[in-house]
Amino acid sequence: xxxxxxAQLQRGLLDLDMEAALAAVHNVIAGGNQARVKEAVDVxxxxxxxVGKRFQDGEWYLAELxxxxxxxxxxxxxxxxxxxxxxxxxxxxxxxxxxxGDLHDLGKNIVVxxxxxxxFAVVDLGVDVSAQKFxxxxxxxxxxxxxxxxxxxxxxxxxxxxxxxxxxxxxxxKLKVVIGGAALSERAARDVGADAFAPDAVTGVDMMKKWxxxx
Amino acid sequence: MNFKxxxxxxxxxxxxxxxxxxxxxMDPATxxxxxxxxxxxxxxxxxxxxxxNQIKNLLSSNRFWNNMYYGNFSAAMQAAASLGxxxxxxxxxxMKLTRDPQASVGWSWYDPYxxxxxxxxxxxxxxxxxxxxxxxxxxxxxxxxVEEKAPLFETMLxxxxxxxxxLVKDHGGRxxxxxxxxxxxxxxxxxxxxxxxxxxxxxxxxxFVKKVIAFQTDLCxxxxxxxxxxxxxxxxxxxxxxxxxxPLLRPELVExxxxxxxxxxxxxxxxxxxxxxFHSCGNIYALLDKFVEWGFDGIITMEPTxxxxxxxxxxxxxxxxxxxxxxxxxYLVVKGTRQEIEDAVRKAxxxxxxxxxxILSTSHSHPLVDPVxxxxxVEAAHKYGRYPIGG
Ligand code: B1M
Numbered sequence: 016x017x018x019x020x021x022a023q024l025q026r027g028l029l030d031l032d033m034e035a036a037l038a039a040v041h042n043v044i045a046g047g048n049q050a051r052v053k054e055a056v057d058v059x060x061x062x063x064x065x066v067g068k069r070f071q072d073g074e075w076y077l078a079e080l081x082x083x084x085x086x087x088x089x090x091x092x093x094x095x096x097x098x099x100x101x102x103x104x105x106x107x108x109x110x111x112x113x114x115x116g117d118l119h120d121l122g123k124n125i126v127v128x129x130x131x132x133x134x135f136a137v138v139d140l141g142v143d144v145s146a147q148k149f150x151x152x153x154x155x156x157x158x159x160x161x162x163x164x165x166x167x168x169x170x171x172x173x174x175x176x177x178x179x180x181x182x183x184x185x186x187x188x189k190l191k192v193v194i195g196g197a198a199l200s201e202r203a204a205r206d207v208g209a210d211a212f213a214p215d216a217v218t219g220v221d222m223m224k225k226w227x228x229x230x
Numbered sequence: 231m232n233f234k235x236x237x238x239x240x241x242x243x244x245x246x247x248x249x250x251x252x253x254x255x256m257d258p259a260t261x262x263x264x265x266x267x268x269x270x271x272x273x274x275x276x277x278x279x280x281x282x283n284q285i286k287n288l289l290s291s292n293r294f295w296n297n298m299y300y301g302n303f304s305a306a307m308q309a310a311a312s313l314g315x316x317x318x319x320x321x322x323x324x325m326k327l328t329r330d331p332q333a334s335v336g337w338s339w340y341d342p343y344x345x346x347x348x349x350x351x352x353x354x355x356x357x358x359x360x361x362x363x364x365x366x367x368x369x370x371x372x373x374x375x376v377e378e379k380a381p382l383f384e385t386m387l388x389x390x391x392x393x394x395x396x397l398v399k400d401h402g403g404r405x406x407x408x409x410x411x412x413x414x415x416x417x418x419x420x421x422x423x424x425x426x427x428x429x430x431x432x433x434x435x436x437x438f439v440k441k442v443i444a445f446q447t448d449l450c451x452x453x454x455x456x457x458x459x460x461x462x463x464x465x466x467x468x469x470x471x472x473x474x475x476x477p478l479l480r481p482e483l484v485e486x487x488x489x490x491x492x493x494x495x496x497x498x499x500x501x502x503x504x505x506x507x508f509h510s511c512g513n514i515y516a517l518l519d520k521f522v523e524w525g526f527d528g529i530i531t532m533e534p535t536x537x538x539x540x541x542x543x544x545x546x547x548x549x550x551x552x553x554x555x556x557x558x559x560x561y562l563v564v565k566g567t568r569q570e571i572e573d574a575v576r577k578a579x580x581x582x583x584x585x586x587x588x589i590l591s592t593s594h595s596h597p598l599v600d601p602v603x604x605x606x607x608v609e610a611a612h613k614y615g616r617y618p619i620g621g
Contacts, residue, residue: 033433033434073476076479077473077476077477081426082432082433085426085430118348118361124425168560169597169598
């Protein structure tokens, strides 16, 4: 009988059926085949792209996007012990947080979840993160990307503060900076000197993937 | 016509002498700036070695909290009235100061619902209080919490009634207090649990979610009753159902989980002969018809940064809902020029005020909202808001 675990995994993710997705992934793990593990990771990545498109097209709502992210997280957690022994390569590190004075975290958390599932090692600094804390984390972790979430007009100026701190410490040229959140726009990215503005989590993670793709 | 007649006429979808203007003034930074008051830096004091303990005791007492909290809203009413607003919103919240190693200042407010509110101060010492995280991330923790906090809910409801009654008594002669029974059953069900956890529970433990919503709906109905004891004719309720691009939950799911709650809230207010206005941030086009179906009388906010266009809302729901809000708080009342504010006010009035049923206001409040620009907004409303509009 053909093993349809990967198809079942994809259906689980796209039908928001956590149980089916986890049962499928346990079948894959039980098979003990490294190549299948790698394929399962690819299924997760491809399914999340579909999920993201559904959200961007207004076909899916935020709770569905969040739950798909949760299923992907649990699947990746189940797969991760096997990935370490020769599995999927990390795309590099993302340091991310919500700027000082701002406590909104729903959007940031979605970016964190999607970035992890896309293969980034994520350092999540949480909310209300000061410029010094961002800069210190960049120095410590040497990320490929720094992500900042900001939803309030009153905290927009914090973005420039973080980028200035990176410049002062000679760290700015070593990474890409992406910003996102309800108060922001492309223009804000230009004004504060970020590399990009991401209107949603999926676009943001897509940008990060492009930046981290081998030339 | 006085401010109250103006507001109530608009609420009846009739033309008053002019379009009423409502303030959403509540942030201590804005209030203190308006009244030229120097803030007491409680957060700073809390961190002082000896004094800190005394301040902690003070801040923890129900009486002190109520006085401090009332003082802020009383000042907000005063400031709004002096700027010429016809109405201003007011909401009561109860918090308990709690030692919190996760908080940057070592302390947070915990509210009776199971939410943590971060305590911070701006550079001037104005206190800032914002929801930061959930305390009941599992079913067991939630059950335990609501059982333990039963007496606190009663205190909260008593305080709510006293707060609004006093506000109406002290300020109702100068300005119309739009008394707000917040938050609603949606926010009260997800915020103590966390949005991600709550989403998981919707799919994995629907019966538990139903139980939480039923509990919060009952509490919310009691909160509405408490607010109505003040005698006001219009009551606000609300939940942030939207985000920038659309509702947080699929509209069918909102109906399934919360439809009954919202119907009961509107019914209760109607049974008491009042009108029910609902606040929601975000892009909520997909829910407007539901609001009408559930029996709401009006909506407040219509956030332009989330794509809410007043003309389009009016076209979609006609005069079935009174509309309040829509002026931008990301730029207009922060840095906008006088001309830009006049243009925006004129446009809003042109889009929604004919035939009554529109109350001009900003779409939210935050500490950078500039009182001078609010003053320009009121002046522009007086200039362009005379009925008949454009006549
Ligand atoms: C790094 O790379 C990236 C890439 C993409 C990134 C990214 C980073 N970050 C985000 N993205 C992007 O991807 C995500 C998914 O695709 C998206 O993320 P978002 O974060 O945009 O979307 C989330 C998934 C869902 N959306 C949200 O979570 C925000 C929804 C709305 C309704 C909202 C909510 C829920 C809340 N709020 Co607040 N809130 C509003 C919001 C209205 C709106 N239009 O968004 C907004 C943001 N709030 C506002 C305000 C004023 C406030 N809020 C406040 C409080 C709150 C709640 C606590 C009640 C709650 C937050 C709960 C929480 N834990 O996050 C206060 C501030 C608290 C603080 N200091 O942080 C307070 C100041 C209110 C007050 N006076 O107390 C307004 C800001 C206005 C402005 N221009 O400044 C607001 C736009 C509402 C409005 N009517 O105008 C994209 O933007």
